[in-house]
Amino acid sequence: MSQQHGTLGVAVIGTGRMGADHVRRISDVISGARVAAVVDIDADRVKRVADAVEGCTPYTEPAAAMADPDVDAVLIASPGAAHEDALLAAFARDLPVLCEKPLTPDPASALRVLEAEQRLGHRRVQVGFMRRYDADYLKLKSLLDQGAYGRPLMLHNKHRNAGTPPGFTNAMMIHDSAVHEIDVTRWLLDEEITAVRVLRPTPLGSAPDGLSDPQLILFETAAGQLVDTELFVNCGFGYQVSCEAVCEGGTARIGDDHGVFVNAAGKWGGSITPGFVERFEEAYDRQVQRWVNTTRRGAVEGPSCWDGYAAAAVCAAGVRAQATGERVEVELGERPALYR
Amino acid sequence: MSQQHGTLGVAVIGTGRMGADHVRRISDVISGARVAAVVDIDADRVKRVADAVEGCTPYTEPAAAMADPDVDAVLIASPGAAHEDALLAAFARDLPVLCEKPLTPDPASALRVLEAEQRLGHRRVQVGFMRRYDADYLKLKSLLDQGAYGRPLMLHNKHRNAGTPPGFTNAMMIHDSAVHEIDVTRWLLDEEITAVRVLRPTPLGSAPDGLSDPQLILFETAAGQLVDTELFVNCGFGYQVSCEAVCEGGTARIGDDHGVFVNAAGKWGGSITPGFVERFEEAYDRQVQRWVNTTRRGAVEGPSCWDGYAAAAVCAAGVRAQATGERVEVELGERPALYR
Amino acid sequence: MSQQHGTLGVAVIGTGRMGADHVRRISDVISGARVAAVVDIDADRVKRVADAVEGCTPYTEPAAAMADPDVDAVLIASPGAAHEDALLAAFARDLPVLCEKPLTPDPASALRVLEAEQRLGHRRVQVGFMRRYDADYLKLKSLLDQGAYGRPLMLHNKHRNAGTPPGFTNAMMIHDSAVHEIDVTRWLLDEEITAVRVLRPTPLGSAPDGLSDPQLILFETAAGQLVDTELFVNCGFGYQVSCEAVCEGGTARIGDDHGVFVNAAGKWGGSITPGFVERFEEAYDRQVQRWVNTTRRGAVEGPSCWDGYAAAAVCAAGVRAQATGERVEVELGERPALYR
Amino acid sequence: MSQQHGTLGVAVIGTGRMGADHVRRISDVISGARVAAVVDIDADRVKRVADAVEGCTPYTEPAAAMADPDVDAVLIASPGAAHEDALLAAFARDLPVLCEKPLTPDPASALRVLEAEQRLGHRRVQVGFMRRYDADYLKLKSLLDQGAYGRPLMLHNKHRNAGTPPGFTNAMMIHDSAVHEIDVTRWLLDEEITAVRVLRPTPLGSAPDGLSDPQLILFETAAGQLVDTELFVNCGFGYQVSCEAVCEGGTARIGDDHGVFVNAAGKWGGSITPGFVERFEEAYDRQVQRWVNTTRRGAVEGPSCWDGYAAAAVCAAGVRAQATGERVEVELGERPALYR
The missing domain is CATH 3.30.360.10 (Dihydrodipicolinate Reductase; domain 2)
Structure with a gap:
């Protein structure tokens, strides 16, 4: 791991309202994590976001960000239709994921994700039902x-x-x-x-x-x-x-x-x-802090792909x-x- | 009318839990009314109730009580199945009625009461939906x-x-x-x-x-x-x-x-x-007080036979x-x- | 007693805001009492108030009202400075009194009332601290x-x-x-x-x-x-x-x-x-009702002259x-x- | 500064209940800071506390901890009687301080601290009145x-x-x-x-x-x-x-x-x-996070030595x-x- 004092390097996928808020949260509120990469199909926007964060690299492709050696974990905050591809890319690298709800927009695609995670043989995904942290x-x-x-x-x-x-x-x-x-x-x-x-x-x-x-x-x-x-x-x-x-x-x-x-x-x-x-x-803060804490010790907790499906x-x-x-x-x- | 200073003489039909409570209410709480008669098929019980109230006569038949010259109005608190007969008896003498809910136990009998009151040509019945007085x-x-x-x-x-x-x-x-x-x-x-x-x-x-x-x-x-x-x-x-x-x-x-x-x-x-x-x-008190007040001035208000039906x-x-x-x-x- | 069916004849002393409200209360709300007399130094006002109540006589002197054979009890609602005289007049006829607070405006006069009631040898006064009935x-x-x-x-x-x-x-x-x-x-x-x-x-x-x-x-x-x-x-x-x-x-x-x-x-x-x-x-209503009830059975309860003093x-x-x-x-x- | 990605190295003075809680807070909850040193006169206890935190050195003297090059700021959580010495030691190195209440136990000693800070010419101390962060x-x-x-x-x-x-x-x-x-x-x-x-x-x-x-x-x-x-x-x-x-x-x-x-x-x-x-x-968490944030940008906010005095x-x-x-x-x- 590239962690400094165990700091978790997170790639945030999507820099819209939710994604930008998670970048701020990880940078200013959460203990033990930092934003190592941000991803958005809008190259200008993602560069602006990355420039404001020390040690953060902009990408326009989720898979490219996940290949960055500073990235230890993935937070998906892109539109729901883009979740399946991002999740499969994270599974390809066996990276832990916090995926904003919905897991995917419909049962069929959710089932595909569920099956892909089962092929990994272990849970990697926490779904962002933040009320469980209120x-x-x-x-x-x-x-x-x-x-x-x-x-x-x-x-x-x-x-x-x-x-x-x-x-x-x-x-x-x-x-x-x-x-x-x-x-x-x-x-x-x-x-x-x-x-x-x-x-x-x-x-x-x-x-x-x-x-x-x-x-x-x-x-x-x-x-x-x-x-x-x-x-x-x-x-x-x-x-x-x-x-x-x-x-x-x-x-x-x-x-x-x-x-x-x-x-x-x-x-x-x-x-x-x-x-x-x-x-x-505060539920969002607690959700992400809990995800960072469990991820740093190699565990997965919280709402699962089954819950998303x-x-x-x-x-x-x-x-x-x-x-x-x-x-x-x-x-x-x-x-x-x-x-x- | 036999009213002293306009006091309303009430016949209470039924001396079970609700009826007994209304006898107490009219005697001790309500202004402008008194219990002039009580009715119950249980002759012993109705005598005991009447004996405890000054100037109150016991009856075992609603129609007999309604014929008492001290009776100006009727409060029906007998079981629901007995309501229709008591209501029709009151209509026969054109007496104002406060009828505990239900008006009658089923739509067919309620409809008969509704039609009987219409034949009188004016409302005589207030139905005891007391929450309207809470x-x-x-x-x-x-x-x-x-x-x-x-x-x-x-x-x-x-x-x-x-x-x-x-x-x-x-x-x-x-x-x-x-x-x-x-x-x-x-x-x-x-x-x-x-x-x-x-x-x-x-x-x-x-x-x-x-x-x-x-x-x-x-x-x-x-x-x-x-x-x-x-x-x-x-x-x-x-x-x-x-x-x-x-x-x-x-x-x-x-x-x-x-x-x-x-x-x-x-x-x-x-x-x-x-x-x-x-x-x-207090809703029961207010309901009966309002009924006494409107009845003393010859009016009818509150939930009607239509509401009961x-x-x-x-x-x-x-x-x-x-x-x-x-x-x-x-x-x-x-x-x-x-x-x- | 001149009570009809035990109805208590009350003389209300004072027909200002509080007095007028008590006249209304006794007439329309309270069970077992009626306003038999009203007193006010303003002869026109007191006549207008009395005319609106059946069987009620107007007076301009408390002592005169208390001599009325229809009067069984006294409710004092005149200004505080007039309370001592009215209380002593009621004591002279041994009439039960509900006296609006204050008993009297100062400790010296309250003490005189206290001593006068003691000379009667029994309590006659309930002082109108209505919060005790809330x-x-x-x-x-x-x-x-x-x-x-x-x-x-x-x-x-x-x-x-x-x-x-x-x-x-x-x-x-x-x-x-x-x-x-x-x-x-x-x-x-x-x-x-x-x-x-x-x-x-x-x-x-x-x-x-x-x-x-x-x-x-x-x-x-x-x-x-x-x-x-x-x-x-x-x-x-x-x-x-x-x-x-x-x-x-x-x-x-x-x-x-x-x-x-x-x-x-x-x-x-x-x-x-x-x-x-x-x-x-409702505390006022309950206070007066309780006073009427205890007075009708010859008792005295509630805040005493000592409480007023x-x-x-x-x-x-x-x-x-x-x-x-x-x-x-x-x-x-x-x-x-x-x-x- | 020795900060990694700007992480603030904090010396925590006192490892009793409050001190131990602050060590946990800075390690697990607070973003942007780490415990670089801990101080307690109990050498065994302070070693145990330090051993549980990565990169943390134990000391038995506040001044020695403040001389540690990894220490950027001081959190005083020792008994009140020890605060004055610790504050003066921090002033000697011009280090930012979060001092648990009381500033000192009496007005005379508080006044000495106040004067010492004035000689520095700028505020260095935030006093731990945590309700201001509730x-x-x-x-x-x-x-x-x-x-x-x-x-x-x-x-x-x-x-x-x-x-x-x-x-x-x-x-x-x-x-x-x-x-x-x-x-x-x-x-x-x-x-x-x-x-x-x-x-x-x-x-x-x-x-x-x-x-x-x-x-x-x-x-x-x-x-x-x-x-x-x-x-x-x-x-x-x-x-x-x-x-x-x-x-x-x-x-x-x-x-x-x-x-x-x-x-x-x-x-x-x-x-x-x-x-x-x-x-x-949460008020404690917010207090320390705010202190870390303001300290990292070189500012001082919150309750001052004057408030402590x-x-x-x-x-x-x-x-x-x-x-x-x-x-x-x-x-x-x-x-x-x-x-x-």
Whole structure:
């Protein structure tokens, strides 16, 4: 390894919003890692990014960056459609990978990645479901795992965004928004999702053309648990994510706003987080720090390619369920031994 | 009228738990009314109840009590199956009625009552949906009516009981528990419920034999709004009723516990109301006081026979939906002019 | 007695804001009482008030009203300076009295009333400290009396008003505002207040001329407990009263706002009660109902003349403490046997 | 500099609880720094600590560690009595210092440090008042600095510990507990504290011998603001720190518990943080990261020697005030130009 005092050299693939944020994170926040290479098909942009980081080389091809002797690990933050190629390139060099969600955009390509990793014979990929690193979700997970309130029977989720960017579609409500609740459900309950319903009330008058907003997504798990999620992506008032687990002996909820409590102008309360960056910034930091720590000691933890594949399968069922309003079963292969 | 200083003489039909509580309420809490007669088929019990109240006569037949010259109005608190006869007897004397829910146990009998009241030519009945008199629900209703946060798109309800009495059935989860959310939905949104789904996760291990607990009830309204209700009647931890209205410009929620906030033994928080009596006692008081006040001035307000009939129709659809897991449409006649 | 079905005939002394509100309360809200007479030095006003109530006679002299054979009990709601005469007149006829706070404006006159009631040989007066009838304070009192969290060591109070009427003075901050915390302290802790400090920070820029607002009032009790109260009577944002009891094994707090919880326009939270009427309306109702109930059965309960006298003594010390910033001891006589 | 990719080599002075925690933090959490040397008078212990860190040299003398060419900066975490010597040794080599609170144990020694730093002609020291780096306090500070609710008039603080270690004294309640509220007050209000009162109610029955617990500490600021702090260091139920700023146009409060909200066993609420480590761990991380970042770019920020000296002066007044119960004025010199 080229590590100085064991510093991990990371190649960041993609220098858009997420990629640039990861470059900043690894450079300024994370202990034990540095950005050794950046990759983007936009040669000018990638050079500008690389110039601002000491000892960082720009590339326009993922495989070229991965061949750089200073590169010990790969963080994929390019658009989802480019993930499969980047993952296969990393597998070719047996490099550890942190892959932003989605693993790939659809179940078929996710399955190919899953099979490729199995051929390696060991896990190399951590998928970027960052909510698993959020302090509140971690506390909830810990309570459920301890069985503090008995077996969970239902989850109630709320996922609200102030607004959506232009071009946001119903399918994106599943792939970009509900995908987090899909992973959270599978992780918190430690069960696969077996069926999906999507109910669409009369939408918001001001919803972008063609967008059914809000929607109510209903999951069934293999253990017969029921999970409802309010998706409301143009709620206007801020970013709110909450989750209540209804267990046999009690309920536990996260996501109530807190921080500063104000009395002013006839009102009590506080401010709502404007966006996911503010809400989950520390989860992103913790995710990458944990990835760096486990990678430095040669281990792999966190959401796996199986988790990425299962999410893709549920998303596919969700998009079909959106169209029909009916219950749609999730088509999921057998879980390979590597991921048990 | 036999009113002294305008005091309303009330005949209370039924002296079980609810009836006895209304006798106490009218005697000790309510201004402007007194219990002039009590009725129960159990002659011993009704005599004991009457003896404890000054100027109160016991009867074993509703019609006989209604013929008592001291009786100005009728409060029906007998079992639901006896309501139709008592209502028709009151109509025969054109007496004002406060009828505990349900109006009658099924849509067919409710329709007969509805038609009988229409033949009278004016409203005489207020149905005992007491949540409409709860301070929190009234505030929420007021916010929705003002359009404070725009048009409501969804409601999220939770209805949790510590436990159920012996013999509680799935049908009673609809008729006795969900019926309150049925009325609340119709009242808050001012829309009819047009379809029902009931989803049943794997139940609580300790659920009484044959009871699916918890359940998720889903209503659609004529305006396309979506309403979900968690019914959990053996949650073990107390009685909790909450409602969040998701509107175009914000959400408003009632039912968070409050009162005394405690720090002790490693925990912050407070006590959960043990039962519906503690939670809705003031709503019952306010309901009866409002009924007395409007009756004394010759008016009729509050939930009508139409509301009682519509609730029965939705309950009937709900019980069918429980059996199938599918969407069931509500069969509801045309709303008569008297109830518009 | 002239009671019809035991209805208590009440003479209401004073028909200003508080008096008029009590006339309405007894007529429309309270069970078992009616307004038989009203008294005001303003003959026109008192006639108008009486005309609106069935069977109610107007008077301009308290003693004349008390001689009315329809009058069974007296509610004194005239200005504090007129209380002593009205109380002595009621004692002359041995009539039960609910006397709005203050009992009288100063310790000397309160002591005269105390002595006059002792000469009667039995309690006749309930003083109108209505917080003792507030649902939240009652729950807190109950927890303290049960010793749920052990012996109380400190109280933290907050008493905030949106604003003050013209002419509000520093002395009124003690006599009209802090007087409630004086009574609450003595009642919750069941101890006399032995010393007072008043600390005055640099006031609000917009405080009325000469008014030190906010102030911090500190009480010591005979048991060595410490009680701090923030008085802020021009806080601008609404009416807020809270109390936290710090006990040996935990703390218990009341007065957090609640009701409807809203997400809208970038904020979570709710509305602050605008004034004391909204906050304590039910406490007033409960206070008068309890007075009617105990009076009808010939008993006397609630805050006594001793409580009124002790409050006057602490107020007098508080006003002296305001001037000096120093610790001022409360001068309080021996508690007579009648009030133990 | 010996920095590799600009990595800051830190000498950690003291390897007790705080020192060991800082070694772990710099090694595993903080970006851009490493532990180059550790110092402890216990030669065995310091060797063990150094052996566990790559490239770290053990020393028994602070001055020797500071002479190590790999050392770029100093973190002092030894007992307070040893701070003055370590600070002067760092000044001799013009090294940047993060000095755990207290700067020194008393105003006289703090003044000597202050003068020594002035002779250097530039600031070198950041004092470890870590609450200034807590996310909640930072939000409150930001609101006050923006003037969101106008000028602050009062602060209400609560500082509760589950329990105290053996040998905890009244003086330590000031020096170890209240010192945080002293710094928070000066920082949030940007004013010096000019006078202190300490009121001591009858203590907790189970308080350690001689300890007055709880206590109420009252500060006045140069601008006439009033600050009260409940110190309760054997409250039994957990660790709680809260602060409410009462401003001309509203109040803002931090420190309400949050995280996971639970309904179970008749109670709603959540768990109380057991200790200051859990509550302020992220503040410690942020403090050290900020110190590393500013130091790497050659700057000095954060609490200064003046802040350390002023805290020592207020503590000295506080200890005198504890003994007398009277108002004690704080003796504070003129603020030197270097600290304006």
